[in-house]
Amino acid sequence: MNVVLHCQSARIIISNLLLTKIPINSKIYSKDFIRKVLRFMKIFIGVLICKVLYFIGKRIGRGSSLPGKVVLKIFPDILSCVKLPKTVIAVSGSNGKTSTVEMIAHVMQANGTNVIWNKEGANQIEGVTTFLLNNADLKGNISADAVLLESDERYARLTFKYVVPTHFVITNLYRDQMTRNAHSEWIYNILKDAVKPESILVLNADDPLVSCFAIDHDPQKVVYYSMDENKYSTSEPVGVYNDGKYCPVCKSQLEYEYYNMAHIGKYSCKNCGHKTNDALCKVTDMDLDAKTVTFDNEYVINLSFSSAFNVYNLLATFTIATVLGYSKADVATALNGYILKSGRIIEIASGNHKGLLLTSKHENSVSYNQSIDYVVRRNNDCIVMVLVDAISRKYYTGETSWLFDIDFDRLNCDKVTNIVLCGKYAYDLAVRFEFTGIDNSKITVEPDITKALDVVCNVDGDAEFYAITCFSDKDKILTRLNGGKA
Numbered sequence: 493m494n495v496v497l498h499c500q501s502a503r504i505i506i507s508n509l510l511l512t513k514i515p516i517n518s519k520i521y522s523k524d525f526i527r528k529v530l531r532f533m534k535i536f537i538g539v540l541i542c543k544v545l546y547f548i549g550k551r552i553g554r555g556s557s558l559p560g561k562v563v564l565k566i567f568p569d570i571l572s573c574v575k576l577p578k579t580v581i582a583v584s585g586s587n588g589k590t591s592t593v594e595m596i597a598h599v600m601q602a603n604g605t606n607v608i609w610n611k612e613g614a615n616q617i618e619g620v621t622t623f624l625l626n627n628a629d630l631k632g633n634i635s636a637d638a639v640l641l642e643s644d645e646r647y648a649r650l651t652f653k654y655v656v657p658t659h660f661v662i663t664n665l666y667r668d669q670m671t672r673n674a675h676s677e678w679i680y681n682i683l684k685d686a687v688k689p690e691s692i693l694v695l696n697a698d699d700p701l702v703s704c705f706a707i708d709h710d711p712q713k714v715v716y717y718s719m720d721e722n723k724y725s726t727s728e729p730v731g732v733y734n735d736g737k738y739c740p741v742c743k744s745q746l747e748y749e750y751y752n753m754a755h756i757g758k759y760s761c762k763n764c765g766h767k768t769n770d771a772l773c774k775v776t777d778m779d780l781d782a783k784t785v786t787f788d789n790e791y792v793i794n795l796s797f798s799s800a801f802n803v804y805n806l807l808a809t810f811t812i813a814t815v816l817g818y819s820k821a822d823v824a825t826a827l828n829g830y831i832l833k834s835g836r837i838i839e840i841a842s843g844n845h846k847g848l849l850l851t852s853k854h855e856n857s858v859s860y861n862q863s864i865d866y867v868v869r870r871n872n873d874c875i876v877m878v879l880v881d882a883i884s885r886k887y888y889t890g891e892t893s894w895l896f897d898i899d900f901d902r903l904n905c906d907k908v909t910n911i912v913l914c915g916k917y918a919y920d921l922a923v924r925f926e927f928t929g930i931d932n933s934k935i936t937v938e939p940d941i942t943k944a945l946d947v948v949c950n951v952d953g954d955a956e957f958y959a960i961t962c963f964s965d966k967d968k969i970l971t972r973l974n975g976g977k978a
Contacts, residue, residue, distance in 0.1 A: 560621030585663030843949035881915030914944035
């Protein structure tokens, strides 16, 4: 039986039960008392349904969003009944949400804070509802010191209609899943509806669009983080396109002193004055080859994964932790050498070829470009596999024009000895690679993933192996390399 199909009927039945006129003495039972009773019954039933469905779902392998989806069908405002702790931190943006949330949670736990967060990554309102109700008691109380929420940027306004974050971290806004999200400025307008006046905003000062969230917000409730110019910065944007060309406020041309990645850097608009703001916390030095980063000229952190994108996630974590009152020294200690557990970067091997699986975000060229950047900075020869087998876990699309936004041209270097294109969209990738100028003798097109891994295994020598793919497809590699286990 599909329980979702019966949610509307269940909602009507339960609502009628809750609103049934019970003969009572109005002198004894005030309207306020009755409202409290009905509220208690709603949260009791909602939490109970969620916990039961979550338990069943875990046994049958269903996703973590279904319980919340069912409860929201019955009680659309159920989140208004949840008693949250005094600290509620939200993290949103195009890239880096999951990694940033994990690192914030790690820092808080390392410093003795009882924090809960949506570890399973279900960040739309159904998943957030499941997470909150599953961590509440039957009265709707959450006993943790803090709640940390990863929120999908498009659906944050629904989640935060009833849940008001005390702190809101916004990492970046890029071209992302254009079939679903259209343009980043459209997402900005949607995400702005989720920003409440009560929230302290922690913003990436180097992103001209993210900085716009401070407009009309209480300046005392806005904190920025930023990265100084370093040896990896460029005077011109690197990539296929430039989304930082025009000011998001007045549409005049922006001027940049430097770029750190994509449109992220130090900018200013001579027409309206929109510019990179002074930051509470900064990256003052970075050496990706030595795998070190320095915050505020003092706190040196060893990197487990050396990319500018990862450093920005660390910086966001460092900044929100500072705002929350943790000492910078303690935060730096907690982050030093931290290895993400979210499975975004996984050690792999095929035959004699050892390396990493780099999980990028489909329909998001900046995410792919960061994986490519990591590969081309290696000192050794390497084999690169690019797998595109499923574009989305949430919706069906066969639209692959976003492949032309990825800077695959950077793989045209001597260190990249072999390139294997595989998956359902292997030939779409092959068309894209026709425009890179890479020698065709380096490229193998093999849609079958198992056979593609065999191609890697059979390459002579011990060149490093890097597989670049997305969340939806990474297990298709891991299960084939690990005897059926992801």
